[in-house]
Amino acid sequence: xxxxxxxxxxxxxxxxxxxxxxxxxxxxxxxxxxxxxxxxxxxxxxxxxxxxxxxxxxxxxxxxx
Numbered sequence: 001x002x003x004x005x006x007x008x009x010x011x012x013x014x015x016x017x018x019x020x021x022x023x024x025x026x027x028x029x030x031x032x033x034x035x036x037x038x039x040x041x042x043x044x045x046x047x048x049x050x051x052x053x054x055x056x057x058x059x060x061x062x063x064x065x
Contacts, residue, residue, distance in 0.1 A: 004046035011039035 015035035018028055 004042045004049065008039045008042035008046065011035050011042060015039065 012035075015032045018035060019032045022028065
């Protein structure tokens, strides 16, 4: 999970750098959109991992009678 969060932060940082700079031969807006898309997907994966771990923990919980 931490790997996905770190990857998300890295993609966000690269997208912000790309957006603040300027390029001669490529569309910075397309590149930035792709990087933000990758960041969003990494965030979703991290969220799904967290939900999966939480769900397994809840399934193992048995209240005391």
